[in-house]
Amino acid sequence: METLLRVEDLRTQFHTDAGLVHVVDGVNLELKKGEILGIVGESGCGKSVTSLSIMQLLPKGIGKVTSGNISLEGKDILAMSKSELRKMRGSQISMIFQEPMTSLNPVFKVGDQIMEAIRFHMKLSKKEAKSYAIEMLTKVGISRPESVVDEYPHQLSGGMRQRVMIAIAMACEPKILIADEPTTALDVTIQAQILNLMRQLQQEKGTSIMLITHDLGVVAEMCDRVVVMYAGQVVEETDVKSLFKNPKHPYTKGLLASLPQLTSESDRLNSIPGQVPALDEMPVGCRFAPRCEFRMSVCETSNPALLDTGELHNCRCHLYQEEGVSS
Amino acid sequence: MSTLLQVTNLKKHFPVTKGFFQKQVGAVKSVDGISFEMQEGKTLGIVGESGCGKSTTGRALLRILEPTEGEVVFDGVNIGKLTKDELRSFRTNMQMIFQDPYASLNPRWTVQQVLEEPLLTHGKNSKETIKQRVTELMELVGLSPQQAGRFPHEFSGGQRQRIGIARAIALNPKFIVCDEPVSALDVSIQAQVLNLMKDLQQKFSLTYLFISHDLSVVKFISDRVGVMYLGKLVELAPTDEVFAEPLHPYTKALISAVPVPDPEAKREQIVLSGDVPSALNPPKGCAFHTRCPVAMDVCKSVVPKWQEVSTGRQIACHLYE
Numbered sequence: 001m002e003t004l005l006r007v008e009d010l011r012t013q014f015h016t017d018a019g020l021v022h023v024v025d026g027v028n029l030e031l032k033k034g035e036i037l038g039i040v041g042e043s044g045c046g047k048s049v050t051s052l053s054i055m056q057l058l059p060k061g062i063g064k065v066t067s068g069n070i071s072l073e074g075k076d077i078l079a080m081s082k083s084e085l086r087k088m089r090g091s092q093i094s095m096i097f098q099e100p101m102t103s104l105n106p107v108f109k110v111g112d113q114i115m116e117a118i119r120f121h122m123k124l125s126k127k128e129a130k131s132y133a134i135e136m137l138t139k140v141g142i143s144r145p146e147s148v149v150d151e152y153p154h155q156l157s158g159g160m161r162q163r164v165m166i167a168i169a170m171a172c173e174p175k176i177l178i179a180d181e182p183t184t185a186l187d188v189t190i191q192a193q194i195l196n197l198m199r200q201l202q203q204e205k206g207t208s209i210m211l212i213t214h215d216l217g218v219v220a221e222m223c224d225r226v227v228v229m230y231a232g233q234v235v236e237e238t239d240v241k242s243l244f245k246n247p248k249h250p251y252t253k254g255l256l257a258s259l260p261q262l263t264s265e266s267d268r269l270n271s272i273p274g275q276v277p278a279l280d281e282m283p284v285g286c287r288f289a290p291r292c293e294f295r296m297s298v299c300e301t302s303n304p305a306l307l308d309t310g311e312l313h314n315c316r317c318h319l320y321q322e323e324g325v326s327s
Numbered sequence: 328m329s330t331l332l333q334v335t336n337l338k339k340h341f342p343v344t345k346g347f348f349q350k351q352v353g354a355v356k357s358v359d360g361i362s363f364e365m366q367e368g369k370t371l372g373i374v375g376e377s378g379c380g381k382s383t384t385g386r387a388l389l390r391i392l393e394p395t396e397g398e399v400v401f402d403g404v405n406i407g408k409l410t411k412d413e414l415r416s417f418r419t420n421m422q423m424i425f426q427d428p429y430a431s432l433n434p435r436w437t438v439q440q441v442l443e444e445p446l447l448t449h450g451k452n453s454k455e456t457i458k459q460r461v462t463e464l465m466e467l468v469g470l471s472p473q474q475a476g477r478f479p480h481e482f483s484g485g486q487r488q489r490i491g492i493a494r495a496i497a498l499n500p501k502f503i504v505c506d507e508p509v510s511a512l513d514v515s516i517q518a519q520v521l522n523l524m525k526d527l528q529q530k531f532s533l534t535y536l537f538i539s540h541d542l543s544v545v546k547f548i549s550d551r552v553g554v555m556y557l558g559k560l561v562e563l564a565p566t567d568e569v570f571a572e573p574l575h576p577y578t579k580a581l582i583s584a585v586p587v588p589d590p591e592a593k594r595e596q597i598v599l600s601g602d603v604p605s606a607l608n609p610p611k612g613c614a615f616h617t618r619c620p621v622a623m624d625v626c627k628s629v630v631p632k633w634q635e636v637s638t639g640r641q642i643a644c645h646l647y648e
Contacts, residue, residue, distance in 0.1 A: 042513035044471040148547075157602045158377075162403035187376035187540065189599045196598060214513065217586030240590045258518035259588055260547035262570060268525070269547065275483050 002206050004175055005031040005054070005090040005093075010068035012046075012053045015061075018280035023049045023063070025232040028306070036202060036209040039225035040216060040255075044230040044276055047212045051178045055095055056085050056318065058321070072176075091121040094169040098181035100161035104153040110206060111138075111149030115167050121172045141199060159190035163197070170201055177202075180212045195222060216259060221246060228252050231276060231287040235304055236311040248315040250292045294319060331502060331534050334363040339380070339387045339561070343607065347638040348468065357383040357604050359558035360397070362416055363641075368532040371415070372549030372566070374581070376465035380558040381538045387505040388536065389421050390414060407438040419449050426507035428487035432479040438465070445497045457608055464493040469523060470474055470539070487518035489523065496527060502534045509544060521548060542585050546570055551639075554578045557606055557614040560633065564640040574636065575644050576619050613645065621646065 007029040014023050014110060024046040029141045030036050039047045042230040053065050056077060070077040072092060080088065085164040089095075094117075097103040107111055114133040117122055130149065137145035140163040152163055158199050162182060163285060169177055179198065183191040199222065202209055211222055219226055219240065228236040228251065236249040247253045257270035289299040298318050330466050340354040342517065342647055346642055358380040365371050373381045386392040390553065409417055425431035430442060436512040442461045446452050452460070462472040468489040479487055488508060495503055498565045508524070509517040525548065527533060539545050545552055546566055553563040554577065562575040573579045599618045604610055616626040623645060631643045 034498065042515065120641075174598055188542070188584040189580060191586075191595060192598045192603065193600075194602065195586075216514075216588040220590040220592075221586045222587045228471065229454075234351055244588065244590055254534075255514060258515050259541040260521070262543050262546055262582065262587065263589075265593075268522055269518035271522060272515040272518075275485060275516065276513075 001032040001035070003028070003030050004073060005035050005210075006069070006071050007050070008071075010050065010053060010070065010071040011056065011066045012049050012063060013066045014049075015024075015062045015278075016279065018128050018278070021279040022046070022066075023232055023279060024053065026067075027229070027232075027234055027273060029227060029234070031208050031210055033175075034202075034206045034208055035224045036211055036222055038201075038219040039210065039212045039217055039227040039229060041225060041229035042212065042276060044046075044231075044279070045229040046230050049179055051095065051180055051210065051212055053177065055089060055093060056080075057095075084178065087121070089119045090169075090174065091172045092174055093176040093178060094172070094174040094177040094179065096162070096169050098167045098184050101153065102156060102164050103165060104161060107151055109150055109152060110156070110164050114149075114171055116166070118171050128243055132171070133167075137164070139201075140164075140170070141193070142167075145158050156255075157195060158186055162186060162190075162194055166194070166197065166201070170205070170207070173205055174207065176208045176210065178210045178212070182211075183213070183218065184213070184215070200224070212251065216244075216256065225254045227257075231282065232279075233316065234313065234314070235288065235316045237306070242311070242313055246313075248309060248320060249288075249317050250255075250319075251288050252292050254293075286316075292300060329367050330364050330387050331367040331401055331402060333398075333400040334364065334388065335398045336360050336386055337362070337384065337399065338395045339383050340395045341391055353607060354458070354583035355377065356558050356609065357606060358387060359559075359609075361555075361560045363560065364554060365534055366550075367534055368528070369550040370528065370535040370537050370548055372537045372539065373550040374515060374539060374545050374552060374554060375555035375569075376540065376581075378557075378606060380605060381540075381555050381556040382506050382604070384555070385423070385506050385536055385538050389418070389423060389504060391423070416449065419445075419498040419522075420500050420501045421504070422498070422500040422502050423501060424488075424491050424505045424508045426492050426510055428484055428511065429479075431491055432487060434479055435480055436469075436481075437476050441479075441490060441494055442475075442497055449498055460497070464497055465597075467496070467527070468493045469519075483516075484512050485520060485616065488512060492520075492523065492527070496531065496533070499531065500533070502536070504536045504538070506538045507540070508537075510539065510541065517544070524548065554581065557603065557609050560641075561644065562613065562642045565640075568640060573597060574640075574642050574647060576621050577615050580620075595612065613643075614615050 010024055010027045015018055025049055028133045034303055041047045084277055105327055111133050114128040118129045118132055133149055134145045139146055142148050183194050200239040223240050225239050227234055230251050236252050247256055254272040272291050285300040286303055289295050304316050304321055307315050309315050309320045337358055338360050339358040340352045340356050342352040345352045372578050375381045413546040434485040442464055444455055446457045456461050465472045468490055509520050532626055549566050552566050552569045553560050556577050562578045573582055580599045583597045601618050612628045613631050616622040631645045633643045635641050
């Protein structure tokens with residue numbers, strides 16, 4: 001399968017009270033055509049910053065990509081001018097955010113917000129754009145699209161707002177959709193509706209989706225391939241089945257074991273002791289070492305590389321360094 | 328096993344007013360006539376989607392919100408009849424753990440102050456005993472007593488929730504309302520806090536009302552589960568039975584909608600259409616009939632009765648009448 005988006009050794013830096021810190025530290029990613037790639041990790045692991053770096057939407061003056069490459073079908077995103085970026089966003093890569101209320105503008109009608117992207121990228125007249133907007137709203141399953149186009153975001157429920165966000169994101173038929181926790185703010189029954197909708201659109205249009213989430217259940221249900229991130233680095237990368245059946249990295253194992261499950265009967269959860277290290281106090285060796293139950297002396301001094309342990313299963317851990325071949 | 332808490336026909340309506348004279352034009356029926364009882368030392372989980380009235384129920388039980396109607400009997404005492412002063416001292420028996428550990432701790436107070444306050448307010452303890460108790464509480468929840476002089480912002484989310492738990496158990500309460508205590512936490516931290524809550528329950532035979540929207544968490548911690556929809560309980564049963572064989576169509580849909588962390592699991596998903604209707608103007612008859620996949624004609628006009636279908640299992644649905 002052909003690779004659409006390639007991120008190589010991405011390092012993103014943020015100015016914080018504690019000084020300059022690398023929130024994303026050497027991330028490699030590949031998004032292939034038509035696949036759903038899951039990015040999982042806990043808060044602060046850098047999953048959202050990775051996506052903002054790809055979109056070049058990092059907060060100005062605070063965050064900045066310091067090194068690495070991001071290429072979209074061979075074109076270097078980091079070298080693009082402002083107007084090129086404007087053309088790329090929305091038509092080639094678009095994004096949905098976690099909180100649909102804060103990402104829609106409260107003072108503009110829903111229809112105007114969908115039409116903005118359509119008119120900019122597709123050069124349609126106002127009238128054509130409006131009918132196209134209504135068509136998009138119908139596609140995302142909004143029941144009375146003709147009246148919803150003239151309503152304001154506050155008049156809609158959370159699920160409907162997220163549908164509107166998806167309509168905006170999908171309007172110009174982008175090749176890549178980045179969904180940053182698209183269902184976290186929604187109730188489970190609404191979450192099921194939205195996930196179904198995303199899967200259906202993906203199948204119809206062949207869009208590649210980068211799904212960022214902390215919910216392993218959502219990952220299992222939606223994704224083809226998964227990248228697990230911890231403290232700004234990729235610690236494991238594999239297809240979804242091997243991740244759940246045969247997780248390799250101790251962090252992934254711990255994460256899976258700490259999930260309360262609907263199907264299991266247990267009295268205790270296996271939790272990972274301790275907590276994610278602060279960004280300015282990263283350990284010298286493996287970043288997970290202070291919490292790891294398989295910790296060895298080598299873990300405290302050197303950070304393992306992300307290696308292929310066979311069958312495209314990458315893992316960043318000293319336990320697998322011998323069997324792995326440098327990738 | 329004895330009954331600790333008996334709730335009968337609890338209602339909490341919020342008035343909707345209009346115009347200069349604040350004329351009441353309607354009411355948001357957040358909690359609309361629910362009845363249940365709670366056994367000592369056990370956990371009752373309450374699940375439901377946002378706006379179904381689960382948090383309001385928890386608050387109405389403790390009279391943080393004054394109930395509109397209904398009776399709450401705690402250990403033989405009718406809480407609704409207590410005067411303000413009586414209620415204040417009675418609160419030592421009933422505590423609450425809040426959802427947001429960032430917002431529920433005073434940022435200007437050290438942990439020491441947070442944990443001291445209930446001990447100072449209730450009972451005349453000497454400085455020495457208070458200090459000792461604070462140390463003991465911090466150790467109980469897995470924090471180091473050396474951190475007592477720190478402020479909330481110096482702790483992570485999970486640690487803050489531990490402080491919230493320590494505060495809640497400071498006065499040895501019998502009953503704790505836990506309102507989404509782990510929703511703001513990451514999974515690995517969530518597991519630590521859930522384990523801690525279970526340990527404390529065993530140690531002090533605490534009774535929990537555990538409110539959450541996350542079914543897998545509720546399944547882990549609860550002995551019995553109540554499912555709420557638009558201010559009403561629709562099903563109440565022992566945890567194993569609810570998850571093995573849900574009866575109410577809403578419970579079925581809710582359970583089937585939870586994503587399972589197993590890519591090879593095959594299951595039939597019931598996807599409900601539409602949104603939860605507004606509590607200001609709930610549908611007539613069974614409130615769920617607008618989204619119910621098996622709605623019948625009778626559901627549109629008659630409110631289903633809350634009845635026992637088997638031992639310890641109650642449900643409100645016309646299918647089982």
